[in-house]
Amino acid sequence: MSGFGEYERYDALGLAELVRRRQVSPTELLEAAVARVDARNRAVNAVTMPLYDYGRAAIAAGLPDGPFTGVPFLMKDLTASIAGVRMTRSSTFFVDAPPPAADSEHVARLKRAGLVIFGRTNTCELGLSLTCEPRLHGPTRNPWDPTRISGGSSGGAAAAVAARMLPMAHATDGFGSIRAPAACCGLVGLKPTRGRNTMAPVLGEGLGGCSVEHAVTLSVRDSAALLDATCGTGPGDPYVAPAPARPLPPSCGPAREPVQQVPPVTAESRPVGPAPCARRSVRSQVP
Numbered sequence: 001m002s003g004f005g006e007y008e009r010y011d012a013l014g015l016a017e018l019v020r021r022r023q024v025s026p027t028e029l030l031e032a033a034v035a036r037v038d039a040r041n042r043a044v045n046a047v048t049m050p051l052y053d054y055g056r057a058a059i060a061a062g063l064p065d066g067p068f069t070g071v072p073f074l075m076k077d078l079t080a081s082i083a084g085v086r087m088t089r090s091s092t093f094f095v096d097a098p099p100p101a102a103d104s105e106h107v108a109r110l111k112r113a114g115l116v117i118f119g120r121t122n123t124c125e126l127g128l129s130l131t132c133e134p135r136l137h138g139p140t141r142n143p144w145d146p147t148r149i150s151g152g153s154s155g156g157a158a159a160a161v162a163a164r165m166l167p168m169a170h171a172t173d174g175f176g177s178i179r180a181p182a183a184c185c186g187l188v189g190l191k192p193t194r195g196r197n198t199m200a201p202v203l204g205e206g207l208g209g210c211s212v213e214h215a216v217t218l219s220v221r222d223s224a225a226l227l228d229a230t231c232g233t234g235p236g237d238p239y240v241a242p243a244p245a246r247p248l249p250p251s252c253g254p255a256r257e258p259v260q261q262v263p264p265v266t267a268e269s270r271p272v273g274p275a276p277c278a279r280r281s282v283r284s285q286v287p
Contacts, residue, residue, distance in 0.1 A: 033166050195239050
């Protein structure tokens with residue numbers, strides 16, 4: 001893999017530390033992530049909307065000083081509004097919907113944390129399944145075994161992180177949509193307390209308060225640091241979660257490098273189609 005060769009050795013905080021020490025640039029990290037999406041996405045179908053130039057433009061405009069400055073980041077194609085960027089929700093009903101005019105508060109906080117958004121990931125249609133097999137974009141496969149599902153609804157996010165395209169990615173959870181894909185793909189998946197992350201200003205709450213936004217990550221400390229950067233109330237929130245008693249990352253113990261094993265995903269892997277286990281499951285239900 002060309003570019004920054006040690007990219008996959010670090011979690012998100014580790015990459016941000018390299019940027020702070022000027023041992024690597026945000027552009028080098030972004031191009032390393034882009035190279036891995038281009039090489040591995042055909043095998044897993046995790047990224048459905050590349051936004052490479054969007055990420056490059058953000059770097060060119062200057063990134064804020066935050067805990068994740070320069071770290072590449074993918075957004076789930078659901079819930080999170082990005083100004084000028086379409087959100088299909090993996091549904092043909094929304095595929096031609098006009099893009100939002102403004103970032104959601106959660107997206108604004110992700111950007112203030114220094115993250116570089118460079119694409120959207122696959123989700124089941126409207127996020128209403130624990131598998132990720134929408135008709136619009138096709139199924140997402142598990143990087144550890146392409147005959148298996150990646151979980152849902154944040155299956156694209158989990159497959160992208162597990163395939164080491166990047167160390168963490170945006171995800172949402174109403175009935176397990178962070179936790180199930182994390183379990184399927186061997187990642188850290190935390191569903192935050194209701195009201196911990198705001199859905200303002202577009203939504204007051206999702207699924208009657210069941211749905212929340214956060215991420216799937218390689219390391220516990222990344223999950224904690226990201227939640228620390230994004231938590232808090234927003235305009236119009238119908239309720240709030242009590243503020244944490246202390247910053248979250250120190251509660252995770254000493255920093256450790258993530259597991260170095262990488263799933264056997266290559267650019268030469270077969271194209272995405274219905275997994276054999278999925279076909280058998282469907283046939284067993286059809287008379």
